[in-house]
Amino acid sequence: MYTIDWIDGAVVLVDQTRLPAEEVYLRLETVDALVEAIQRLRVRGAPAIGVAGALGVALAAKQFERAEERAQAVQTLALARPTAVNLARGVHRVAALLPSFDAVLAEALRVRDEEIASSKGMARLGADLVERLCGPNPTLLTHCNTGGLATVVDGTALAVVFELHRRGALGGVVASETRPLLQGARLTTWELRNRGIPHRLAVDSAGPFLMARGQVDAVILGADRICANGDVVNKIGSYAHALGARAAGIPFICVAPESTVDLGTASGADVEIEDRGSEEVAGTTAPAGTEAINPAFDVTPAELVTAVVTDKRTFSGRADGPSL
Ligand code: MRU
Numbered sequence: 145m146y147t148i149d150w151i152d153g154a155v156v157l158v159d160q161t162r163l164p165a166e167e168v169y170l171r172l173e174t175v176d177a178l179v180e181a182i183q184r185l186r187v188r189g190a191p192a193i194g195v196a197g198a199l200g201v202a203l204a205a206k207q208f209e210r211a212e213e214r215a216q217a218v219q220t221l222a223l224a225r226p227t228a229v230n231l232a233r234g235v236h237r238v239a240a241l242l243p244s245f246d247a248v249l250a251e252a253l254r255v256r257d258e259e260i261a262s263s264k265g266m267a268r269l270g271a272d273l274v275e276r277l278c279g280p281n282p283t284l285l286t287h288c289n290t291g292g293l294a295t296v297v298d299g300t301a302l303a304v305v306f307e308l309h310r311r312g313a314l315g316g317v318v319a320s321e322t323r324p325l326l327q328g329a330r331l332t333t334w335e336l337r338n339r340g341i342p343h344r345l346a347v348d349s350a351g352p353f354l355m356a357r358g359q360v361d362a363v364i365l366g367a368d369r370i371c372a373n374g375d376v377v378n379k380i381g382s383y384a385h386a387l388g389a390r391a392a393g394i395p396f397i398c399v400a401p402e403s404t405v406d407l408g409t410a411s412g413a414d415v416e417i418e419d420r421g422s423e424e425v426a427g428t429t430a431p432a433g434t435e436a437i438n439p440a441f442d443v444t445p446a447e448l449v450t451a452v453v454t455d456k457r458t459f460s461g462r463a464d465g466p467s468l
Contacts, residue, residue: 146256146297147294148187148256150202155178156172158170160187164330164334174207179220182221182231185325189366190228190229190368191404193231194228194259195234197232198256200235201252202238204218218235222236226418227369229403258403263299263300273451277451278362283359284305284316284364285385286302286328287363287381288332288379288382289322290399291306291331291335293335301397302336304399305341309341314341317344318344319332319344320346320348329345352391355389355394356388358392360392362389363389369404371406371412371415372462373461373463374446374460375443376444381442395451396444396449396450398449400454405463407463415443417441420438422434
């Protein structure tokens, strides 16, 4: 079962807010229900929401007869979350084929299938790179969740981890919790456990210290957008790990499909960073009424990124530069 798919006329996805306690699949038949799922992070991760957006246009084609209603649905889907380029890209690619439901669905399924193929390419190229940079059996720190749950199956950075494990070339994994929604603690540990991969969980702020102590050999994580200058926009906390990696002199590797590379955005300064409001951070822990600042993503400047691995190439610096 894929993380997200089109089954019998509806979008079916695993509700990630209920993991790891329960594995519940939702059947979504309306654009509104899908937008709610994207905004509540029932489906999340840049490639997965790209597929969600694409399949959402198929829902719109089915649900609405009038062109204005469809256009409104397309707009709502594209804007459901602002930071990962995959969402708006997936929506607009497929929406170009409206009003034909058959053409829209076929293109949306192509988006899904391309992401499945991409994961395989990233796994191979990323594992080759880690073996080259780190030698045998490294311990890798990863942040957020970049596994099958963030894509359709297998993942981005975590697909590299799975491939290294398959090759017998992985020491272990440190999963960074990923405050405030705990994608690392809830989802990455769940995926690693399901695959029998040795791992330990760490609070986000332990990352740079573990690197300084020599307990981590490289950082490997995903991206929500890779800008033309090579800046990496990813889950909040990534930048701190990059600074830690630079201070410790270890590689900082970003793994993302070509669908996350955005040559139309010059640098991270041009990216809208989603702020998810006070409640997720202040919640029940701070005194009532405490206001939080809650950027969901940050920008790691290109000069802190050792290499970006996509499904097709490995590069360092500008995203339109040569492959390594
Ligand atoms: O807010 P999320 O959980 O959707 O954020 C996801 C991330 O930041 C991932 O690291 C990124 O999308 C890469 S996943 C393949």
